[in-house]
Amino acid sequence: MSSDRFDLGGGEPIITLRDIAKSYWREELEIPVLQGIDLEIPTGAYIALMGPSGSGKTTLLNLIAGIDRPTGGSLEVCEHELNDLDDDQLAAWRNAHVGFIFQNYNLVPVLNAFENVELPLLVSGAGRSERRDRVEQALTLVNLTDKMRNYPRQLSGGQEQRVAIARAIVTNPDLLVADEPTGALDAKNAEEVLGLIERLNTELGKTIVMVTHDPKAAHHAKHQIHLEKGVLDRTVEVNR
Amino acid sequence: MRWLALIWKSLMRSKRRTLLIVGSLVLSVFTVAVLQSLLTTLNAVTNNPNSSNRLVVRHKSGLTQMLPRSYEAYLRQQPEVATVCALQWFGGYYQDPRNFFANFASDETTIFQIFREEFGTSGISEAQIKDYQRDGAGCIVGESLAKKNGWKVGDVVPLTGTIFPINPRLTIRLIYKSPKPSDENVLHFHYKVLEEGVPRMKGLSGSFWLRTRRPEDIPRLIERVDRHYANSAYETLTETENAFNLAFVKMLGNIGAIIQGITAAVVVAILIVTGNTMATAIRERTTEIAVFRAMGFSAGRVLTLLLAEGVLLVGVGGFLGVLLANLAAGGVRASLGSAMPFFADFAILPNTVLACMVGALAIGVLATFIPAYSATRRPITEGLKAVG
Numbered sequence A: 001m002s003s004d005r006f007d008l009g010g011g012e013p014i015i016t017l018r019d020i021a022k023s024y025w026r027e028e029l030e031i032p033v034l035q036g037i038d039l040e041i042p043t044g045a046y047i048a049l050m051g052p053s054g055s056g057k058t059t060l061l062n063l064i065a066g067i068d069r070p071t072g073g074s075l076e077v078c079e080h081e082l083n084d085l086d087d088d089q090l091a092a093w094r095n096a097h098v099g100f101i102f103q104n105y106n107l108v109p110v111l112n113a114f115e116n117v118e119l120p121l122l123v124s125g126a127g128r129s130e131r132r133d134r135v136e137q138a139l140t141l142v143n144l145t146d147k148m149r150n151y152p153r154q155l156s157g158g159q160e161q162r163v164a165i166a167r168a169i170v171t172n173p174d175l176l177v178a179d180e181p182t183g184a185l186d187a188k189n190a191e192e193v194l195g196l197i198e199r200l201n202t203e204l205g206k207t208i209v210m211v212t213h214d215p216k217a218a219h220h221a222k223h224q225i226h227l228e229k230g231v232l233d234r235t236v237e238v239n240r
Numbered sequence B: 001m002r003w004l005a006l007i008w009k010s011l012m013r014s015k016r017r018t019l020l021i022v023g024s025l026v027l028s029v030f031t032v033a034v035l036q037s038l039l040t041t042l043n044a045v046t047n048n049p050n051s052s053n054r055l056v057v058r059h060k061s062g063l064t065q066m067l068p069r070s071y072e073a074y075l076r077q078q079p080e081v082a083t084v085c086a087l088q089w090f091g092g093y094y095q096d097p098r099n100f101f102a103n104f105a106s107d108e109t110t111i112f113q114i115f116r117e118e119f120g121t122s123g124i125s126e127a128q129i130k131d132y133q134r135d136g137a138g139c140i141v142g143e144s145l146a147k148k149n150g151w152k153v154g155d156v157v158p159l160t161g162t163i164f165p166i167n168p169r170l171t172i173r174l175i176y177k178s179p180k181p182s183d184e185n186v187l188h189f190h191y192k193v194l195e196e197g198v199p200r201m202k203g204l205s206g207s208f209w210l211r212t213r214r215p216e217d218i219p220r221l222i223e224r225v226d227r228h229y230a231n232s233a234y235e236t237l238t239e240t241e242n243a244f245n246l247a248f249v250k251m252l253g254n255i256g257a258i259i260q261g262i263t264a265a266v267v268v269a270i271l272i273v274t275g276n277t278m279a280t281a282i283r284e285r286t287t288e289i290a291v292f293r294a295m296g297f298s299a300g301r302v303l304t305l306l307l308a309e310g311v312l313l314v315g316v317g318g319f320l321g322v323l324l325a326n327l328a329a330g331g332v333r334a335s336l337g338s339a340m341p342f343f344a345d346f347a348i349l350p351n352t353v354l355a356c357m358v359g360a361l362a363i364g365v366l367a368t369f370i371p372a373y374s375a376t377r378r379p380i381t382e383g384l385k386a387v388g
């Protein structure tokens, strides 16, 4: 189903982008990557961000997740004006509000599944037993409690990504960002991971922004939006 | 998982690299600790705190020239002088020429006052001293020398002379303990044994050791004694004990400069090796560092973690190096201690340990800081894109 309105459903916005621009400079030459992005994403949304290679999807996702800064415009995410936060405040903000899921899982090879999931909790300063409870909860959710002591090299790609998902949700963030989360997986594992991400949205109410090339993956999201040469397409596809 | 576990596991990422770097640190710290301790030991010879009141009077033309024992009377008359003791290096050995140790013919009455500190006189009784003084063929030996040769009080020690053509048989009358091990590898016997056994030594001695009443008197006394005997048949050279010992140490050449040069070279080499290793290790973790920061680790926290890794690495290396040096020092004392008296005092002193540890830690911080700092300055988005 397609709609002409730029509407991602009701509810309070958790992400508000106002006239966001991002450029790089190469030898005095400005290379615009994103221009005039206005976007409101309501709490509980599950958005697939699509577009051709080089259109700026990753750049936009990184801005929303607070690991990059815009060169123009402002953005409010999880009730914080990100432009107002300094680097350390932004780090603390990410720890509390954002979970990251990467294409290459990015688990720490010298830590086992349990320890990988525990990592973000070291920053939030949770006590030992609280950390253990939360790590076990997160691993239960991704159905990997039996692999807790396995190191990444002792896990399949699908299992690694599930550990990474557990790590992303262990701090109980409001927002999950995923950049091509199934890009490195075969069809069966991709389906499993997408099903899991979907459950995080429907059952736990996480707001999810997922960058993907894959139309099948995009179909798992509630809405699809498109970037084209750094500009947001006004068309929104509504899946459900 | 605790922070320390995280740091430890990160270090164990490449066991071979970690082992190599710890190994080179151990070796470097060991080398520096041993060399610096050698220097400290040598310096201690010329900086004996017991000797602030002591002077040595000898012939101006060198140690092989003798002075008349009649000089003792003049020296004793000087108001600054508390005690005078004739002392001659005998240079004998026991059983085997390689079994070398310091032995002297000395004035049996004043020797205990001159070397009060070395003999630990509080530990020996008047009766024991009397025993020695009464027996013209008696001798006194330090405890470690006695232990080494299995000597007890009452044993007879035959000495074979190398400089003088006599082989005195001496009965041990006293075994003393010294605060400093090197002072226990010494044997003294009555001066008369030398004078009566060697006709050319009659009325002569290689040196007189003086104890002054106050250290302040020393410069004035030196000047007066040497002036008194100037232009006589036996001119004197009077100097402090430390100055006297310095002459021996100087025979070894400028060891201080050599040791400091080697130390500097080792420090620079290990700094380069450690810096290069840490830089490689951190570069390999570019993506991981970006992931840590995305998860909410601040740049400062990541920097601290990396520095802690570097410090732990050199801490372990430095500790093992110092430990090894201490074991080696025991070996040096046991093997060379009696041949060269100052080696009996060879030890890795707390100051050297401290300096080595501080130096190693400084190297760790310096070698880690530069690559770690630039890694945490890098934009997170760039780190996530990097392959690795």
Ligand SMILES: Nc1ncnc2c1ncn2[C@@H]1O[C@H](COP(=O)(O)OP(=O)(O)OP(=O)(O)O)[C@@H](O)[C@H]1O
Residues within 6 Å of the ligand: A024, A031, A033, A051, A052, A053, A054, A055, A056, A057, A058, A059, A060
């Ligand atoms: N550090 C940089 N310096 C210069 N240009 C950059 C930099 N990072 C990204 N770009 C440019 O920005 C544009 C958008 O990059 P981005 O990674 O957001 O694209 P993408 O939509 O995620 O593409 P893909 O689907 O291939 O991942 C690209 O043209 C890229 O060359």
Ligand SMILES: [Mg+2]
Residues within 6 Å of the ligand: A057, A058, A059, A179
């Ligand atoms: Mg991308």
